[in-house]
Amino acid sequence: MNSIDKELLIKMYMNMVKIRRFEEKANELFLNGEIPGFVHLYIGEEAIATGVMFNLNTDDYITSTHRGHGHTISKGAELKPMMAEIMGKKTGYCHGKGGSMHIADFKVGMLGANGVVGGGFAIATGAALAAKLRGSKQVAVCFFGDGASNRGTFHESLNMASAWRLPVIFVCENNQYASTTPYRTTTSVENIADRAIGYSIPGVVANGNDVFDVYEVAKAAVERAREGGGPTLIEAKTYRIKGHFVGDPEMYRTKEEVNEHFENDDPIKNFKSQVLRRGELTDEEMDDIDKRVADEIKEAVEYGRKSPYPEPEEIYDDLYV
Amino acid sequence: MTRELTFAQAISEAQAQAMEDDEKVFLMGEDVGVYGGIFGTDVGLYEKFGPERVIDTPISESAFIGAATGAAIDGLRPIVELMFVDFFGVAMDQIYNHMAKNTYMSGGNVHVPVVLRTAMGGGYGDAAQHSQILYSIFAHVPGLKVVVPSTPYDAKGLLLSAVKDDNPVMFFEHKLLCGLDWLPFGVKGPVPEERYYLPIGKADIKREGKDVTIVTASLMVHRSLDAAKILEKEGISAEIVDLRSLVPLDKETILNSVKKTKRLLIVDEDYLSYGMSGEIAAIVAENALYYLDAPIKRLALPDVPIPFSKPMEDYVLPNSQKIAQAVRELMKSE
Ligand SMILES: Cc1ncc(C[n+]2csc(CCOP(=O)(O)OP(=O)(O)O)c2C)c(N)n1
Ligand SMILES: [Mg+2]
Numbered sequence: 001m002n003s004i005d006k007e008l009l010i011k012m013y014m015n016m017v018k019i020r021r022f023e024e025k026a027n028e029l030f031l032n033g034e035i036p037g038f039v040h041l042y043i044g045e046e047a048i049a050t051g052v053m054f055n056l057n058t059d060d061y062i063t064s065t066h067r068g069h070g071h072t073i074s075k076g077a078e079l080k081p082m083m084a085e086i087m088g089k090k091t092g093y094c095h096g097k098g099g100s101m102h103i104a105d106f107k108v109g110m111l112g113a114n115g116v117v118g119g120g121f122a123i124a125t126g127a128a129l130a131a132k133l134r135g136s137k138q139v140a141v142c143f144f145g146d147g148a149s150n151r152g153t154f155h156e157s158l159n160m161a162s163a164w165r166l167p168v169i170f171v172c173e174n175n176q177y178a179s180t181t182p183y184r185t186t187t188s189v190e191n192i193a194d195r196a197i198g199y200s201i202p203g204v205v206a207n208g209n210d211v212f213d214v215y216e217v218a219k220a221a222v223e224r225a226r227e228g229g230g231p232t233l234i235e236a237k238t239y240r241i242k243g244h245f246v247g248d249p250e251m252y253r254t255k256e257e258v259n260e261h262f263e264n265d266d267p268i269k270n271f272k273s274q275v276l277r278r279g280e281l282t283d284e285e286m287d288d289i290d291k292r293v294a295d296e297i298k299e300a301v302e303y304g305r306k307s308p309y310p311e312p313e314e315i316y317d318d319l320y321v
Numbered sequence: 322m323t324r325e326l327t328f329a330q331a332i333s334e335a336q337a338q339a340m341e342d343d344e345k346v347f348l349m350g351e352d353v354g355v356y357g358g359i360f361g362t363d364v365g366l367y368e369k370f371g372p373e374r375v376i377d378t379p380i381s382e383s384a385f386i387g388a389a390t391g392a393a394i395d396g397l398r399p400i401v402e403l404m405f406v407d408f409f410g411v412a413m414d415q416i417y418n419h420m421a422k423n424t425y426m427s428g429g430n431v432h433v434p435v436v437l438r439t440a441m442g443g444g445y446g447d448a449a450q451h452s453q454i455l456y457s458i459f460a461h462v463p464g465l466k467v468v469v470p471s472t473p474y475d476a477k478g479l480l481l482s483a484v485k486d487d488n489p490v491m492f493f494e495h496k497l498l499c500g501l502d503w504l505p506f507g508v509k510g511p512v513p514e515e516r517y518y519l520p521i522g523k524a525d526i527k528r529e530g531k532d533v534t535i536v537t538a539s540l541m542v543h544r545s546l547d548a549a550k551i552l553e554k555e556g557i558s559a560e561i562v563d564l565r566s567l568v569p570l571d572k573e574t575i576l577n578s579v580k581k582t583k584r585l586l587i588v589d590e591d592y593l594s595y596g597m598s599g600e601i602a603a604i605v606a607e608n609a610l611y612y613l614d615a616p617i618k619r620l621a622l623p624d625v626p627i628p629f630s631k632p633m634e635d636y637v638l639p640n641s642q643k644i645a646q647a648v649r650e651l652m653k654s655e
Contacts, residue, residue, distance in 0.1 A: 036446025036631055088446070088630030099448045099629030115450030116408060117380050150379035151411070178380055180356040186379035247503045252355050312636035315625050 004215065009280055012054060012211055014289045016046040016268050019070040021297045022079060023242075026069065026086060026100075029301070030246045035086050039100050042070035044209075044241030047267035048173050049074040051206075051214025051236075052141060055222045061109045061127040061140040063120030066101050067173075068113030071143050076108040079300035089307035096310045097318065117178075118151030120144060121170070125157045128168035128225075139167040139225040147178025149192045158199040158233065167225035169218065170233045173208065175240035180252040193235035201231050208236030209267040212274065239265065326512040327500030329361040331473035332438075335480035336363065336400060338516050340370050343398060346484055349376035349385055350402025350438075359404055360440050360499045382408060387415035389435045390423065390489075398484060403439040406455050406493065420489045421464030432487040436480070442495040442540055442590060444638055445505055449626035452634075454589075456538075457596035459491045460567040466490040466521055467567040471498070471542035473510045475565055478519030486521060495540040508543065522569035526578065530560035533648055534578040536601050537588040538564040541639060545588055548644035557652060567597060575601060576609050583614040584651050588639055593621040615654040620647045 004012075023041045030039045042049070045067075053074035056062070064071040072082060077093070085092025086100045093105050104112035111127060114120050124142030131138040148154060149172055161168050172192045176183060189195060196203025202224075206217040214236055221232035239261040243250045250258075275281040326334065340346045348366060350358075354377040357364035367375040378385040382403060389401040403409060409416065416437065423433050443452030460467045466488055470476040476494070483490040500507030527542055528549055535545045542563045549559040562578050564571065579585050585605055589598040598619040605617060620639050628634055 037629065038447060038451070088632075090630075094629075096630030096633065097449075097626075097628045099446065101450065102448055102629065115448065116411070118411070147380045150381045152381065152383050153411075178351075179359070180352045181354070181377050186377060309632045310628075310630050312632050315623065315628055315633050315637055319625050 003219070004212070006280065008054060009275060010285070010289065012050050013271060013275075013281065013286060014293060015050045015053075015074055016211065016271065017290060017293045018079070018296070019046045019049065019073050020268060021293050022069055022073060022082075025297055025301060027242070027246050029087070034305075035100070036088060037099050037101070039086070039246045040067040040244065041242040041246065042067050044262065044266065045173055045175060045238045046070055047211035047271070048171065048208045048214055048236045048238060049143070051211045052171055052218040054215060055218045056139070056141065058108050060138050061111055061124065063111050063124040063127075063140070063142045064113045065120065065143055065145060065148070066113060066115055066117070067145070068103055069100070072103055072105060072110050072113065075105070075110040077105040077110055079296055080303040083300040083304035084307045087304040087307075088309060089304055090310040091303070091307040095314065095318075118144065118148040118153045121151070121153040121157035124168050125161050125166060128161065128166035129164065131167055132164070137226050139169060139222055141169045141171055143171050143173060145178060146172060146174040146176070146183040146187065146192060147181070149195065150187060158195070158201065158231065161231040162199040162201045165228065165230035167228070168231045169221045169225055170231060171218070172233070172235045173238060174235055175238050177240055177244065179244045191235055193233055196233040201233055203233045203235070206234055206236045208238030209265045209270055211267060211271055238267075323511045323513045325509050326473045327507060327509050328473045328476055328494070329499040329501065330364070331477040331512050332362040332480060332494060333357075333364045333366065334512070335477040336366055337369060339400070339481060339484040340366070340374060342516070345396065345398045346400065347374040347376065347397065348400045348402065349378050349389070351378055351380060351404050353377060353402055358402065360494065360496055361501050362438070362494060362499065363402070382412035383415055386412040386437065387419060389437070390415065390420045390433055393433045393435045394423065394431050398434045400436045400438060400484065403437060405451050406439040406441040407450050407453050409439070409455065416459075416465075417462045421462050424488070425464060433489045434487045435489045436483045436492055437489065438492045438494060440496050441493050442497055443627050443634060444497050446629060446631060446634060448629040452627040454591035454622070456491070456493050456567055457591050457600070460597065460600075464489065465568065467493070468521055468565065469493045469538040469567060470565060471527070471539050471563050472508060473512045475519060475525070477512050478517050479521060479565065481516055482518045482521050485518065490521070493539065497540050506540070521566050522571055523565065524571035524574040525563045525565055526560060526574070527563045528559065528561040530558040530582065532558045532582055533584040533586060533651060534560045534562060534582045535586045535588055535644070535648070536562045536564065536575055538567070538597070539590070541588045541590050544639060544641045545644055547641035548648065551641065551645045552648055555649075557648060559648060572604055572608070575605065579605055579609050580612045583612055585613065586618045586620060586644070586647050586651055588644055589619070589621040590639060591622060592624050593619065594624050596621065615651055618647055618651045620644060
């Protein structure tokens, strides 16, 4: 682990905890009626966004999914306008027009969550095309689910990105389920990474609950893309701890199955036990981070609550420039 | 025997009966199996008919909707579910270039008896990619029938007819009608246990009135019924025409009602421009203009994507207050 210094360890831990606490809060606020619509939580998948994102620069691009809070936080978005957006407030990133499934912060290269599964493949590919045409060293990362790997846009985009050697990294978050359907029942391959062979690009499986493994795998892929080597398909294996959306009755799996994963393979616990064992961070250091994150979340919620709703007439703004 | 069912239960029951009656009928879509459909419209089917006839699909709408066309050409009668109509874009070629046109292009040599069921509508904060109506887009394309039920009774009778129809039928289920505890509104109503078949292409007058005709469909029928109650207290008697299908369109019922009341409001939860409301207005203008005492009025979604935030979403969606107000304005104008 020599490529990871203490400063980065602290940032990684803080990022994962930030996502976890943000999502727990979003869950609570949704049940409280303060967040409308649908909310899809990233709990249990924090290591993936974190491990990938610390290989990126602010001017690199990502596309996200309906389960996008973790990606958004990791790319460097601020919690206050995020919280305000999912509460439908005027001060939110999208002035209340987007909500959880459409949150975006273009300033930090976060090109948008997406309500249409598989909507991000082509957009990330296009951002990478632009980077290549402009001759910049930027890369684009497309996050997507196991279910999304069955969309036509996955296959079309991987082919095009490979044929054109674009600087794009496709990161599959295989959390075992597409909504209520176990991915194995609808998917032709055991490992989604195996599909890379059809597009002549590297396909790598990472342990999605181990931030260090994700970090190293993503590092190689990002370097390759930056140097003109073309795309990589990464499959980060993980497990969706919460329901598909907040309120999902989850009749399709047992509590035991969920607990088994959460108790034995929680990415945050995994991180802690590794850094403690290696003597890289102390409990006190991590407790201190926990407190800072808790304060930040609290401030974000207050900000969201205090912020005004948009005026109804604002519906006509932003349709065209 | 007749009991009260929710809209979603009526759809589950219609599908079960269609599958019992004809082994060529099967269902496929995302999460239709063990889960019973995201909106509770496929409950009990997997348990009863098994994975061969109730098929959970990958998130490959283009492939599985296209496969429904293929299976129909090969003699089966698929029911296929598109989870939200908003996602039609990823499969539209299969729908409008293949499913809709095969019968015609083959000179009538092939039938495509597919029922494509889909959920539509907003009003619960699901934003721009999960709240649309979009039925007018499908009504615009020749070759598809477009069914838009508003009650559990109509849903069952129309769905049973749709499965027996030898044409591709798009069947639109408004999410707020379904009657799930995590969605607002929901309708419950009397539904006979036995099979019955409602004709596709017959509108239904959900309320008789003499001063104004409100032509509408799906959830907006209920919003219009509420508006009619408000208006009644003000001495205005509204007649409500529930289209039940956009294609075929029951022009006769619309025109007869307008000729009687001499005033027309069209209420549409779809976008205003180039849609259902414009089509009805054109038909009435072409066929009954001189019967009208006032210009035709339309209440529909303004031409913007559906915003997330509640005050903005409330502002774009038609509701009973806005309908009542539109009728008041209509009564004033000559
Ligand atoms: C094109 C399309 N089809 C279906 C849906 C409905 N839907 C939303 S999320 C989801 C499951 C996605 O599964 P996966 O890609 O594995 O992502 P996860 O939710 O597990 O993160 C489905 C079917 C959609 N939003 N878009
Ligand atoms: Mg998944």
